[in-house]
Amino acid sequence: MSTFNWVNEAEKQWNDRSKFWNKNSKEMWEVGSRKGIIPFFLKHVTTAKSVCDLGCGDGYGSYKLAQSGYHVLGIDLSEEMIEKAKSQRDSENLQFEKGDISKLNIEKSTFDAVMAINSLEWTESPLEVLNEMKRIVKPDGYACVGILGPTAMPRTNSYRRLYSEEVICNTMMPWEFEQLAKENGWEKLDELPVYKRGADAINLHNLSTDLKQALSFMWVFMLKRTFDE
Structure with missing residues (x-):
């Protein structure tokens, strides 16, 4: 019987990656x-x-939000990330807490809004996070969510699943997340595509949205909650 625990393994791996990040x-x-996310x-x-910045890492994105005039709470599963965030980000309208973004206290x-940039892919159930976002x-209210595109290198973290190994990277595609959000109480207001260098050599303007997403490094959605429960 497997003893794999997604949350524990995710915390361990992101603690290990905290210095690099x-x-x-x-x-x-x-x-x-x-760079385009805060203006967006x-x-x-x-x-x-x-x-609330969900999966805030070392807190730099939270800090950018606070600099722009928001009152921000950054939450991350990694103790090492939160320690770095608290020690390096100094602002009266910025706080950090350790926590699981799929089960928020x-x-x-x-x-008024949440931000989650490249964090839902590292959870066992992105739907649980979406529902938590809707609840809080x-x-x-608004949700700004960045989903890694097919060309993003971090997707190699999920490769070992093909050998039936347990991994903590959920290979959700942008179009899958968009449909999931739509079916669970969110309306898409806007989107921001992010591409690798070199993609500007392609005439992206004339491509359909699904082809643009297929070439993307990251796709950022601005969502609005559509109903109350």
Whole structure:
């Protein structure tokens, strides 16, 4: 009988990766693949709102949100990530907590918006996270979710599943997440495609959305909660 525990293994692996992630996160958010996310967020969610950053890592994205005028709580499963976030990010409207984003210790309808960038793919049940997001945002609240595209290198983390090995990378595609969100109380308002260098050599403008997503490194969705329960 397997003793594999997804949550425990995920925490262990992200603790091990925390130094590498911390070394590179600033560049990703400032000039790399995540540079367009905060401007995209600002288009839809007014400042001075409360935001929960789910799977915040070392907290640089949370810090960017706080810099932009939001009140932010960053949550991550990795103790090492949270320690780095607390020690390096200093802002009166920014807090960090260790937690499982699929089982949040947060009251219903607490936040105006949530952000989850490349974090749902590392959970055993993305649907559970979607439902938690819906629970903790206020009626008509927002969710900004980034899903790794087919060309993203981290997808190699799921390869060993083909040998029946247990892995912590869920190979959900952007179009699968979009359908999942639609079927579970979310409306898509906008989207932000992110491509690897070199994709600009292709005339992407004339491609259909599914072909654009198939070429993407990451696809960022802006969702709005469609109903209250």
